[in-house]
Amino acid sequence: MPSATLLGQSILSGLFIGGLYALMGLGLSLAWGYLKLINLAHLAFAFLAAYVTYQFVGYAGLSPPVALLIVVPAFFLLGVALQALYTRFAVGEFASLLVTFGIAVIVESLIQYFWTADFRKLQIEHGTASLRIGTLFVPVIEALMLLVAATLSLATWAWLRFTYLGKAMRASAENPEIAAAFGIDPRRLALLMSGIGTAYAGVAGVFIALTSTLFPAQIFAWVGVVFAVVILGGLGNPLGVLAAGLAIGVSESVTMAVTEPTWAPLVAFTLLILVLILRPGRI
């Protein structure tokens, strides 16, 4: 029987990795839900941002917050530019799978070209710092990552629900023709949404660089769990993505704490299958 400390520590660990799942899934969910793009390149962009952060922090000597301030706007612009291309070439929902897969492969190759295929690990001062709360330890960077994931999810949800732009975005996704009749420009909204989604990939990338090991082929290792988070959370539902990320993260961690860690990867997909059976209208 695992001790209370072990269980508590594992739940914390699950919340933190769940926060990262949510960060990585957020932009993907928005693009799929509102732009009808199944953006496989999203994870590639997150890892590109991680490598750029590695370069800025590890070699140029910038601090992680400064790297974040550069990466996020740059990735916003990248998202806008890509959306302009998708619109120009009328890339639809299923075509986007192929197109964005191609982009992901190109990004992976570029990463390998510039940073080689070798393992990279960013070493920063106080990178393993933790706060002690009773018998539990809270790693500072991971806690910050969870906080950022929760804040972005909540802010995006509030933006979509309460602001004019957000309402316009939802209207445009539901019925573009009727929305256009009310003066909404779906093209400009799509550019904005794509920019925001890709900027979120940038945010995720900064935290990946701070917490994980980097190597180019890793991009595709995350596809399964992040897609599970997006589908479980509901397309275009930021709070759902956060909840799904945390649920999967905690389930995986507790599984690792009480049974064999090899069972952990099954958790995400078991949850996904259950949800798809019980609530088939999820996609």
Added chain:
Amino acid sequence: MTQATTQRWLGLARIAAATALAAVVGAGQADAQSGQPIRIGSTLALTGPLAATSQVHKIAGEIYVEQLNKSGGLLGRPVEWVLKDDQSKPDLARTLYEQLITADKVDLLMGPYATGAILSAMSVAQRYNKVLVHHTFGIPSMAKYEMHFPAWALGPTPEATFPNQLFDALAASPKPPKTIAIVTSKFPSVHFLSVGARDVAKKRGLQEVLWLEWEFGNRDFGPIAARVKDAKPDALWIGAIGLEGVMLLEAAKKIDYEPPVHFHLYPAPGPTAKAPEAKNALAATIFEQHAPFTNNPVAANFVKEFNDRAAKAGLPDNSVEVQAAASYTAWQILTAAVNGTKSLDDKAMGAWLKANRVDAIIGKLRFDGPSNYGDDLMKIKQLQDGKWNVVWPKEYAAPGASLKTP
């Protein structure tokens, strides 16, 4: 002048002598090269999850072929290396080896990198009766082909010999461990040795306080670190590949835990050396770039060349260790077989290799044991002051280095 300085000067003198010798021999023989090139075909995982290590093999192979051509090639003919990318996919490696033999019509084969791809290549080599020398095959008992020749000298039963070697080293330390936690990736060649370590630990009376397995590619080491902390082992065996061991140690540090003695099976040496948590980590090796290994002038010359090329290629770690040394050794084995038989006849080369010993940079190799394996030449190294030093067996220890335990 200190002893270390004297040794450095002696080392430099040896490298200079070896370079001069190679230049003289090369000048004499390079002109003698003529005729069609001898084409040696192989694949490497130039892309995909195993690409990091394959870059090392590519550089080592390029250095060897260049040196070989400078010194007259093989049988007086130049050598051409036909290299294809198997994308870290064993099924693709099989197809590409078929292609190398039937379409590219290469004269000789060189093995790919990693156990899965090597097994695939071995089945093709067997179908066409070709000699297959390979770099780093991790599960000797699975190699059934009579003309496969391993450069990575693990011995026929590394699952027993290697853990015994590690536990011998720990038993000789001032505070031998009484309990052990064995945690491991399920990556096949890693898992195989970890299971062996479990059996050996039991036979030696080491109490196993934890046994855990994770899938290759595991992202969250927090719960595993928490379980190791709970188990309070005297020693920790981490059946890790790449940076899994570092990720586990970092996760442990975040919960204020540092395992007293930690062994990492196949770590990425460069990035591991840079991780502060990995201080005093133990790992397996067959070669490190220090004496006595670099007393061999060929090895010293290769180390110098590899360090330069790896730096130019932008590899984060430029040192020669297991992978680069095994790769260079594989080429030495193939060359020895061709020179020994003075032919490209695979059957003759296979018979010659079984009957003779090959002098390589990792030691003297033989292939007359079970599954063509000879002696287990594995050693134990430790990360000391940011540098990997062999510490066991003592006769291979880096000058002045010995096993450090808490």
